[in-house]
Amino acid sequence: MEPQITPNTFCTYTGSSNDFDTTIFFISGNPGLIGYYHPFLSLLAQNLAGDENENENENEAPSFQIYGCSLGGFQTLSPDEKRSASKQKQNQKQHLYSLEDQIGFVHGNLVALMRGNSDITSTGIDKGDSSSTSNSADVPRSVSTKRRKVIIIGHSVGAYIAMEILRRHREGVSMQSSNPEPDLDFDISATFDIIGAVMLFxxxxxxxxxxxxxxxxxxLSILPHFAIIVSFLARILTFILPSATLKSTIRFVMKNPPPHALDTTFEFLKSTGGVKQALHMAADEMRTITSDKWTDDVWGVAHTQEPLTRLFFYFGRNDHWVAExxxxxxIALRGRSGSGNGDHDVGEWSxxxxxxxxxxxxxxxxxxxxxxxxxxxxxxxxxxVL
Incomplete structure (x- = not known):
């Protein structure tokens, strides 16, 4: 996949795009626009690339592909796409993604991306961007014998999506290992390992x-149609206010945000269904994200089946979306036991x-x-990775 930074996709490399060790797969929070994270992902790439520059032996320094895309229903449309969507509006109701839909959407993007990466490993040629959609029908299907490595980063509800992807990945690999005649459409999961995950807030x-x-x-209990009401009001506001006035309003409400946040929020509010999608998904999060539903193997506990996924959880203090x-x-029930001194022996990862x-x-x-x-x-x- 070619390096690119667009409103819907971020992809860069710390080394050659045809020769990297690990894919860092980023999952955003809600609202799920990848534009909010462009500076973070760019700075992360610079940080990791610095390791390669400081290492005298380039073969010893890991190289990374860093990838992220907007969640379903949040994609920014081009002017032509907006006109096409407007023509279809009367005959086609907007699809709103539930949290479960988003999990499937993100998992499909990961599988499609890794199928494309396997093709690069096999041929040494990138045959195009196959990761912008969860439909992988047009993605090259040659599979390399080299196992790829993936590290997932999830922010906010993206961490929940990441945990569900870890569960589905482990289940998929387990099913493929017991199937004597694996189906190529599903077997891609068995060609890569999710070696780690970083959960932010x-x-x-x-x-x-x-x-x-x-x-x-x-x-939501007082106004069951809260998402519809707010999205309608947002549409009226963005229709009435000139773009310059709308941006000034955003700047005031967000207390002078940096340019990337201002521009992304502007596009989010101007989008056809972004606000409605965000509130619809948020309401589903309230219903869905309840008790701990994952087994020890998903949590990366050492006594479970190998290979383990090494997890990092970074919590905020006084986080308004996570109760103290x-x-x-x-932390008490799932946090790592022991000294936490950074040992890399998998046997000690608990x-x-x-x-x-x-x-x-x-x-x-x-x-x-x-x-x-x-x-x-x-x-x-x-x-x-070290």
Whole structure:
């Protein structure tokens, strides 16, 4: 896949695009526009590329593909696509993605991306961008014998999606290993390992108990059609206000955000169904993200079947989307036991490494705190791969 930074896709490499060791697959929070994370992912790439530049032996330094795309229903349309969508509007109802739909969408993108990467390994040639959709029918299907490695980064609800993808991946690999005649359409999961995952400000349990979750739950109980009402009002506002005035309003409400956040929010509000999609998905999160539903093997506990996925959880303090009690319960029940001294012996890996931010970083770190977050995540990735 060619390096690119677009409103819907981010892809870059710390080395050659035809010769990299590990794919870092990023999953955004809600609203799921990858534009909010362009600076973070770019800074993360620079951070990891610095390791290669400092290493005298280039063969010893890991190289990475860093990839992310917008969640389903949040994609920004080109002018031609907007006109086409407007013509189809009368005959086609907008599809709203539930949380379950998003999990399937993201998993499909990961599978398609890795199928394309397997083709690069096999031929040494990138045959095109096959990862912009979960439909992988046109993706090259040659499969390399070299096993690819993947590290997932999930932010907010993206962490929940990441945990579900870990579960489905492990189940898929297990099914393929017991199937004497694997189907190529599904066998791609058996060609790569998810070796690690980094969960940032993760909303993986009891999101409705958080301060913002409680407020949203109350609003939904009073106004069952809250998403429709707010999206309608947003459409009126964006129709009435000139673009310059709308941007000034966004700048005021968001307290002077950086250009990437201002532009992405502007496109989000101007989109046909972005606001409705975000609120529809948020309401489904309140219903779905409740108790811990994953087994020890998904959590990366050492006594389960190999290979393990090394997990890092980075929680905020006073996070309005994660209740303090919920965070402390997760750390107590699932946090890594032992000294946590960074040993790389898989036999000593006994659950996720969990930490709580002491620098006061906000849940929406991608607005103004990308530099420090990229440094932190870079250290976590090094701990996974080295």
């Amino acid at each position: 993760p909303t993986v349990k009891d999101i409705a108990h958080s301060p913002s979750g409680q407020k949203l739950t109350t609003l 009690k919920t965070r402390d319960e997760i 659950g996720p490494k969990m930490s709580v931010c002491e620098e006061g970083l906000p849940h929406a770190f991608c607005l103004k705190h990308n530099d420090i977050m990229a440094q932190k995540v870079g250290r976590m990735i090094r701990d996974i």
